[in-house]
Amino acid sequence: MAETMIDVRELPRDEAYVALEDHLQLALDGIRDPIAVMATMSCLLYHGFGHLWAGFYRVVGRERLLVGPYQGSLGCLEIAFGRGVCGTAAAERRTIVVPDVGTFPGHIACDARARSEIVVPVTDRGGALIAVLDIDSESPSTFDDRDARALERLVRVFAEPDGVPPAPPRR
Numbered sequence: 001m002a003e004t005m006i007d008v009r010e011l012p013r014d015e016a017y018v019a020l021e022d023h024l025q026l027a028l029d030g031i032r033d034p035i036a037v038m039a040t041m042s043c044l045l046y047h048g049f050g051h052l053w054a055g056f057y058r059v060v061g062r063e064r065l066l067v068g069p070y071q072g073s074l075g076c077l078e079i080a081f082g083r084g085v086c087g088t089a090a091a092e093r094r095t096i097v098v099p100d101v102g103t104f105p106g107h108i109a110c111d112a113r114a115r116s117e118i119v120v121p122v123t124d125r126g127g128a129l130i131a132v133l134d135i136d137s138e139s140p141s142t143f144d145d146r147d148a149r150a151l152e153r154l155v156r157v158f159a160e161p162d163g164v165p166p167a168p169p170r171r
């Protein structure tokens with residue numbers, strides 16, 4: 001179990017994600033329960049980079065996203081597929097990098113301080129869309145293709161077999 005938080009702000013971008021991924025695997029210790037993974041990943045991304053908001057919107061019901069584990073200021077609760085950056089990424093199942101949220105039609109401003117954003121679709125082992133990972137920054141143009149590729153790699157953990165350790169034997 002990793003004992004401490006890490007700060008990756010001083011590292012080159014690619015190294016930062018490798019360090020976070022290593023830390024995530026240590027922290028998860030084989031656990032693949034999706035809610036536990038979402039909570040742990042949100043925590044590491046938020047504190048590791050010092051972002052404004054980092055977390056998940058889960059697919060619940062028909063074409064509806066509901067806020068899931070996150071770190072940061074209060075997130076909007078529900079987002080319909082096709083609405084905002086999250087809903088568009090979910091509907092189109094593609095990563096969206098927004099250098100300036102003011103230019104994205106229908107951007108949903110949960111926190112007025114947000115200037116740039118990235119949203120990455122999350123799929124399970126069977127290829128079903130289960131969530132989107134959303135990260136918001138107070139600075140413009142925080143995210144680019146390197147973040148997109150690294151985060152897409154990071155969320156592949158949700159497609160791994162469930163590694164929740166078996167319950168201890170009952171006496």
Ligand code: SME
Nearest residue numbers: 075084085086107108110
């Ligand atoms: N800005 C997002 C909404 C979620 S919050 O930023 C946490 C969007 O436009 O989908």
